Amino acid sequence: MRSRPVSVTGVRSETPTQCTIVLDWEPEAQPGQFVMVWIPGVDEVPMGFSSIGPSAAITVQRMGDATEALCALDPGDRVGVRGPLGKGFELLEGKRCLLVGGGNGVAPLVPLAEALVAKGCRVYTAVGARTREELLFIDRLAGIAGPAPEVATDDGSEGHHGFVSNLALRLMDEFRPDVVYTCGPELMMRKVADACWERSIPFQASLERYMKCGIGLCDACACGRYLVCRDGPVLTGEHLRGVPDFGSFKRGPSGVKVPFAAPDGGGSIGIGLGSED
Amino acid sequence: MDGPDISVDLCGVLMENPVMLASGVLGETGPSLLEALEGGAGAVVTKSIGPSPREGNPNPTVVTLGDSLLNAMGLPNPGMEAYAEELEWLRQGSEAPVLASVFGTSPDEYAEVAARLAPLVDGIELNLSCPHAKGLGAEMGGDPAMLEQVVRAVVDVTDLPVLAKLTPNTGDIGALASAAERGGASGLVAVNTLRGMAVDVEMAAPALANTYGGLSGDALRPVGVRCVHEIAGMTSLPVVGVGGISNHIHALEYIMAGATAVQVGTAIRTDGPRILGRIATDLRDWLADHDHSSLADVRGILVRGGHR
Ligand SMILES: Cc1cc2nc3c(=O)[nH]c(=O)nc-3n(C[C@H](O)[C@H](O)[C@H](O)COP(=O)(O)OP(=O)(O)OC[C@H]3O[C@@H](n4cnc5c(N)ncnc54)[C@H](O)[C@@H]3O)c2cc1C
Ligand SMILES: Cc1cc2nc3c(=O)[nH]c(=O)nc-3n(C[C@H](O)[C@H](O)[C@H](O)COP(=O)(O)O)c2cc1C
Ligand code: FES
Numbered sequence: 001m002r003s004r005p006v007s008v009t010g011v012r013s014e015t016p017t018q019c020t021i022v023l024d025w026e027p028e029a030q031p032g033q034f035v036m037v038w039i040p041g042v043d044e045v046p047m048g049f050s051s052i053g054p055s056a057a058i059t060v061q062r063m064g065d066a067t068e069a070l071c072a073l074d075p076g077d078r079v080g081v082r083g084p085l086g087k088g089f090e091l092l093e094g095k096r097c098l099l100v101g102g103g104n105g106v107a108p109l110v111p112l113a114e115a116l117v118a119k120g121c122r123v124y125t126a127v128g129a130r131t132r133e134e135l136l137f138i139d140r141l142a143g144i145a146g147p148a149p150e151v152a153t154d155d156g157s158e159g160h161h162g163f164v165s166n167l168a169l170r171l172m173d174e175f176r177p178d179v180v181y182t183c184g185p186e187l188m189m190r191k192v193a194d195a196c197w198e199r200s201i202p203f204q205a206s207l208e209r210y211m212k213c214g215i216g217l218c219d220a221c222a223c224g225r226y227l228v229c230r231d232g233p234v235l236t237g238e239h240l241r242g243v244p245d246f247g248s249f250k251r252g253p254s255g256v257k258v259p260f261a262a263p264d265g266g267g268s269i270g271i272g273l274g275s276e277d
Numbered sequence: 278m279d280g281p282d283i284s285v286d287l288c289g290v291l292m293e294n295p296v297m298l299a300s301g302v303l304g305e306t307g308p309s310l311l312e313a314l315e316g317g318a319g320a321v322v323t324k325s326i327g328p329s330p331r332e333g334n335p336n337p338t339v340v341t342l343g344d345s346l347l348n349a350m351g352l353p354n355p356g357m358e359a360y361a362e363e364l365e366w367l368r369q370g371s372e373a374p375v376l377a378s379v380f381g382t383s384p385d386e387y388a389e390v391a392a393r394l395a396p397l398v399d400g401i402e403l404n405l406s407c408p409h410a411k412g413l414g415a416e417m418g419g420d421p422a423m424l425e426q427v428v429r430a431v432v433d434v435t436d437l438p439v440l441a442k443l444t445p446n447t448g449d450i451g452a453l454a455s456a457a458e459r460g461g462a463s464g465l466v467a468v469n470t471l472r473g474m475a476v477d478v479e480m481a482a483p484a485l486a487n488t489y490g491g492l493s494g495d496a497l498r499p500v501g502v503r504c505v506h507e508i509a510g511m512t513s514l515p516v517v518g519v520g521g522i523s524n525h526i527h528a529l530e531y532i533m534a535g536a537t538a539v540q541v542g543t544a545i546r547t548d549g550p551r552i553l554g555r556i557a558t559d560l561r562d563w564l565a566d567h568d569h570s571s572l573a574d575v576r577g578i579l580v581r582g583g584h585r
Binding site: 254 | 484
């Protein structure tokens, strides 16, 4: 499908480093799918949906040129959208679900939580950020039926002091979820994944890789034998078992391997792809 | 395997079937090459590899136009050293034929990359025709004298078959084919993408960040078939047909026009590389339905028949 122009109907600052852009667009999207967003003259970049429905929205973490340009948009401006693309989260019915989000990775978990509740699931959420100012969508999550979101901050300014992966491990043993859904920095997700594998809890993780074509042609988004744009971005624990890339390296725009940096021992609540190219 | 014989000897590269993965579509990593082989490809061609890592053009790098596509990837690749590791990984999991597609900015650079990758592959394909990386490809491959030099430089450093992939962005593809033959090529591949441009009128902007891109997919097929027919009639080298193939009928168009094998790129998009195996199976079934015992029965019939 070709990129088509849609109007921006609202731009909201969420945290000092994150903004939400509301679009005059009603895509037929599943939670976890993504869209290639084109800002002419700047870039075309992959973004997940933070709202699905009559006015879809994306929530953007400021990282560089494209994300700064997105947060600088005004209502009435237009962007190109190509999507929805990829495979989203698989929605289960009537299950006990634990959702673990780090940094901007919380964004796609909000429409997921809504959809799971609609399917009769009991939804527990664990949300992490570097500091309390950067905690995303606590209010939206609190508004969804179920227990209040559990919070972790790296600096201890709110909730559990430390990584959300550690909080998630505790909640796994407390709530005994049937399934875990996670999105965030890959080292965080890897910790959650290891814990799920140990406990034989199925999980689904939303991955990020450098994307160019978005339609399974160019191989830029390779993660082991999977193409994240085609087979993901959501991959299951079964997919990810034995994939050497997962939690270890991504690929830069040239295809070279770029290890995930673990400056503070891993699991830090970075955003985006977890390390720079 | 049962049924008509569709195996191919492409200038010494032995393939179980004539359907290959085209260069640049997947093929940047070992696992995607393996996926294409497991999907039934007779052989795979790597992404075009240069001497050092290259990020390619900024996004947007693709525009879909129905069953066709315009791309301006700009030859992204991890460079020959990192890529050698991908091929080493692949070689542990598969013995199926692999061609390395190489490019450079001079005949020496082509030769350097070809020599580095040769021990890991079964043949070399020269990307002489990439129309959208400034200063690369098109300039080299559009000029018969330069093309001949590049082919000769690579033939001098390897005993593997060297196939020259030709650009359709020329008024005289025959002159390019002859130049490749003079340079010592073992085979020809036709065609690479056709230079084009798409405009997003609402945005009043070129649809690609690079403005110009290369057209592939359905719209390219008549151009590719014509090019193969033209060069198959004038050289004794085997020709590989590529451009707009998404089923066995398309493949047969090329084969009747003189192609020994075919490559598939853009059509991977819909179903992934298992389409390669499906085209091969359907090709065998078609031959059986038409009482042919081998692909050789139909190969080049439009060339031999004097329809040129
Ligand atoms: C499936 C998917 C969903 C995503 N969803 C969101 C989201 O909902 N919100 C959000 O803020 N971010 C999301 N991202 C990440 C977002 O695409 C990048 O942060 C953005 O492209 C950065 O662009 P930039 O020019 O601002 O930064 P740059 O300075 O160009 O780069 C900063 C970082 O972003 C990465 N990046 C740049 N271009 C791309 C690209 N084309 N594809 C992937 N990564 C890229 C770089 O590798 C680098 O690590 C998602 C990525 C993927 C793959
Ligand atoms: C996304 C994309 C990337 C490509 N990259 C290369 C490349 O690196 N080297 C090359 O020789 N051809 C490249 N090509 C051209 C293809 O190999 C092929 O010649 C062309 O696409 C026509 O075949 P098709 O219609 O089946 O795609 C690329 C094509 C596409 C669509
Ligand atoms: S972005 Fe091109 S294959 Fe996924």
